[in-house]
Amino acid sequence: MSRVSPTKQASAEPLLRVNGLKKYYAASGRSAFRRSVVKAVDGVSFDLREGETYGLVGESGCGKSTLGKSLLRLTEPTEGEALYRGVDLFKQSRKSLQAYRRELQIVFQDPFSSLNPRQIVGRALEEPLVIHGIGSPKERTDRAMEMLITVGLRMEHYYRLPHELSGGQRQRIGLARALILNPRIVICDEPVSALDVIIQSQIVNLMRKLQAELKLTYLFIAHDIAVVRHISDRIGIMYLGKLVEEAPTDKLFANPRHPYTQVLLSAVPVPDPSGRRERIALEGDLPSPLDPPSGCAFHTRCPFATERCRTETPIRREVDEGHFAACHLI
Amino acid sequence: MSAEPILQINELKTHFHTERGRVTPVDGVSLEVGRGEIVGIVGESGCGKSATAQSVLRLFDEKRLASYEGEIRFGGRDLLGLTPKQMRGVRGNEISMIFQDPLSSLNPVYTIGGQIVETLRLHRPIGRKEAAAKAIELLRLTGIPAPERRAREYPHQLSGGMRQRVMIAIALACEPRLLIADEPTTALDVTIQAQILELIQDLNRRLGMSVMLITHDLGVVAETCSRVVVMYLGQVVESGDVRDVFKAPLHPYTIGLMKAVPRLDGDRKQELPDVPGSVPPLHQIPQGCRFAPRCAFADDKCRSAMPELAALPGSDTRVRCWHAGRIAGTED
Missing domain, CATH: 3.40.50.300 (P-loop containing nucleotide triphosphate hydrolases)
Incomplete structure (x- = not known):
């Protein structure tokens, strides 16, 4: 691969291109003779451009x-490809994948459950360095201390145990641990969902600051669309394993095209009592992924569904520059 | 009254x-x-x-x-x-109460209908049949489709939203x-x-x-x-x-x-304005106003004396802050 400057590369080629990603789980059916399949991720494609935040x-x-975990092969994808700088991560052997794992890291919702309760924070931070055989013990300790400062903690936190930290501090450790290997892409899986609103704003601000300083690319996975809007450059909306709409953030909010996106936006409670709005009511629950509806998966709950929606699966189309949606009614 | x-x-x-x-x-x-x-x-x-x-x-x-x-x-x-x-x-x-996690409040081995009947019969002298009819009516009231069928199902067969509706139905059973x-x-x-x-x-x-x-x-x-x-x-x-x-x-x-x-x-594009720090644990309650260590308005008075919860003149809102008048703009 020829050497290209990062800015040029961003416009020419995405840092990560996901193509037709599928992750199916086998589920035992009601009868021993019938095996059923849960299509957790069912043919998702998107690009992650260098330096951006893509909200999912x-x-x-x-x-x-599941999509986030499949990209790092924490769960093995069923089909599709994930091209990181042109190399398909899904085709790598376990051993060669190791090198790429340095560049793609993940942050989870609950860092407490991913930390060993009997291990001091500093050791947990150094673990990725040990696994990848980086530095001497002294260098690793220095690097861990440095990371603590980077994420807004103090060096003394190196000697703390996880239970001595607050939720916000633990998430800072989660970030420090992901960033200690100098990754280029960080997959953030509901990183602020478990946090109180003030702590949430502290962590979101920190993540934005780190992104600018360390030139990170984020895949930001969350259910809170207000938080996602705040941090993302582009947003993809998923429903039952499929991407139903994708657009640059401002376009998506100015002109949501897919009925599901419209419902989702109207369901968010607005913290302004004078601005109570009419909601698009949504009937019923999410259908079981074991038995997804035919045609457009959203037709069972869509206020605008027609006969065609019940039978024919809509194809993703570009409805405006950079704005994609999969719906028959557009 | x-x-x-x-x-x-x-x-x-x-x-x-x-x-x-x-x-x-x-x-x-x-x-x-x-x-x-x-x-x-x-x-x-x-x-x-x-x-x-x-x-x-x-x-x-x-x-x-x-x-x-x-x-x-x-x-x-x-x-x-x-x-x-x-x-x-x-x-x-x-007085009835509903909680965040309906699954842990519902008994997994009893049917939905049975759990509503239990609540009804605990507080009201009514027969089994009458209670069962009331249970179905309550499920219908909370917007559960096909309540007759749902009443015979167990909590694990319901989605999270449905379970919360069931909790509400139980809470409403005795018309609190x-x-x-x-x-x-x-x-x-x-x-x-x-x-x-x-x-x-x-x-x-x-x-x-x-x-x-x-x-x-x-x-x-x-x-x-x-x-x-x-x-x-x-x-x-x-x-x-x-x-x-x-x-x-x-x-x-x-x-x-x-x-x-x-x-x-x-x-x-703006940063989210945040308050520094986090809620301290209960055995480390600060002196004076409890919010003072995280507050941008805090002064010596805040750090030494606890303000009362009181309404400002001409306002119905009650507030516990020495500087509320200044924040409201009614005093300097």
Whole structure:
């Protein structure tokens, strides 16, 4: 691959290109003779451009977290490709994948459950360096201390145990641990969902600051569309394993095209009592991914569904520059 | 006496006796819920909003863990003065409560219908058949489709939103005068949350049931409540009409909470303004005003003396801050 400057590369080629990603789980059916399949992620394609934040939004069960984990092969994808700087991560052997894992890191919702309760924070931070065989013990400790400062903690936190930290501090550790290897892409899976609103704003601000300083690219997965809007350059909306709409953030909010996006936006409670609005009421629950509806997966709950929606699966089309939607009615 | 509130809490203190000594998660809380009113209680985790709600029903273990001071007036008597037996007649009957996680509140081995019947027959002298018919009617009231079939199902067969509807049906079984809803939609997706909030508002209007709604989400308060109570570290720091408080919050904590929420119509390029630090643990309560260490307005007075919860002249909003007048712009 020829050497290109990062800015040029951003316009020419995405840092990560996801093509037709599928992740199916086998589920035991009601009868021993019938095996059924859960299509958690069902043919998702998108680009992650260098330096941007791509927000992935959807309700629980839509497959957004599975998608994030599949990209790092924390769960093996069923089909599709993930081209990181032109190299398909899904085709790498376990050993060669190791090198790429340095450049793609992940932050989870609950860092407490990913930290060993009996291990001091500093050791947990150094672990990625040990795994990748980087530096001497002294250098690793220095690097861990440096990371603590970077994420707004103090060096003394190196000696703390996870239970001694607050939720916000633990998420800072989660970030420090992901960033200690100098990754280029950070997959953030609901990083602020478990936090109180003030702490949430502190972490969102920190993530934006780190992104600018360390030139990071984020895949920001969350269900809270207000938070996603605040941090993302582009947003993809997922429903039952599929991307139903994708657009630059301002375009998506100015002109949401897919009925599901419209419903989602209207359901968010607005913190302004004088501005109570009419909601687009949504009937019923998310259908079971074990038995997804035919045609457009959203037709069972869509206020505008027609006969065609029940039978024919809509194809994703560009409805405006950089704005894609999969709906028959557009 | 229609002006008398249905619930009036006066200087309530709830003490927990722990291994590290006594802590007071509810420390002098006064608030009221009017008849037919929905009152929102907001604050971050650890500010005592759930502890206040659970104190109203005296859910804490009074033999070993907890003790109460103050007064909780409901229906002409002080709930803190009732015997355990009298209190059982209040819970689920006159005051009902729903929680964040309906699955852990429902019994997995009994049918949905059976659990509603149990509540009904505990408080009312009615027969099995009549109770079963009432249970189906309640499920229908909360918008559950095919209630006859659902009544025979078990909790695991229902989705999260459906389970919360079942909890509401159980809570409504004895036509309580007050419903305490503790983060009822926090575990739900936003489209399901909208449905449940709609249901609570609808029941409030149709049945005239008062609601105490505990939430951390200011959007939920703005859309469903008529009054709001903001709590910080076991105390009420501000309370008033929802429109007044959202339009002109007076306590620096309320201001901080409101600014920290990203809004769908806000400026994306701006940093979210945040309040430094986090809620301290209960055994490290600061001197003076409890919010002082995190407050941009704090001065020596704030750090030494606790302000009272009081209304400013010409305002209905009550606020616990030495600088409220300056924040409201009525004094320098």
